[in-house]
Amino acid sequence: MSQPAPARPLSDSTASSADTSAASSSASSADSAAPASGAPTAAELLDFVRRTAADRELVDSLPLDPEGRTWVRLEGPGGSEAWLIGWPPGTGTGWHDHAESQGAFATARGTLTENALAVRLPASGWKTLELADGLDRSRRLAEGGGRAFGRHHVHEVLNESPDTHAVSVHAYYPPLPLIRRFSRTGAVLRLEQVERPEDWQ
Numbered sequence: 001m002s003q004p005a006p007a008r009p010l011s012d013s014t015a016s017s018a019d020t021s022a023a024s025s026s027a028s029s030a031d032s033a034a035p036a037s038g039a040p041t042a043a044e045l046l047d048f049v050r051r052t053a054a055d056r057e058l059v060d061s062l063p064l065d066p067e068g069r070t071w072v073r074l075e076g077p078g079g080s081e082a083w084l085i086g087w088p089p090g091t092g093t094g095w096h097d098h099a100e101s102q103g104a105f106a107t108a109r110g111t112l113t114e115n116a117l118a119v120r121l122p123a124s125g126w127k128t129l130e131l132a133d134g135l136d137r138s139r140r141l142a143e144g145g146g147r148a149f150g151r152h153h154v155h156e157v158l159n160e161s162p163d164t165h166a167v168s169v170h171a172y173y174p175p176l177p178l179i180r181r182f183s184r185t186g187a188v189l190r191l192e193q194v195e196r197p198e199d200w201q
Helices: 017-024 043-055 054-059
Strands: 007-009 070-075 079-089 102-109 111-117 128-131 136-142 148-149 154-158 166-173 179-185 186-193
Touching: 043 079, 043 102, 043 148, 043 166, 054 128, 079 111, 102 136
Parallel strands: none
Antiparallel strands: 007 128, 070 079, 079 166, 102 148, 102 166, 111 136, 111 154, 128 186, 179 186
């Protein structure tokens, strides 16, 4: 018995029915596939970000800017891409995904909020999707808190504090090939931009 797709393209999309049905599951064979031999697992990435977030000297070395996020590239395990990121009060990432990369992040200072969608979006062929009910997930990660995620994870990360800077550690494997950025109005998600590594190095 087939289930309705939780995300479907709106009229301005050219997504195929195969793409739409692929969105009906938050887990797929690609998400559950074992990493390449020697590649870090999601659990190993989570262990790395938690240990790194506990390194007070490193966390304190990050330059902080009251107006915008700051970041420093780190050496991640097994060839992964890693970052130490500072979040001024009231800042966030906006909705985005990480293409084929799995990842993890941990809060080193302050508290971050993650809002996520429990859905795998079609890889291509659409500009606007209508999300079904019940896909939203939210969690708060205080200092020391962390989480890992699989490929195609769609989320936004926010520092909702009005007065406290937050700092976090992030790791991704394979290194990010691209980030898709989305805007959201209610149940409607729109693809706004595709960023590649040269855009944030």
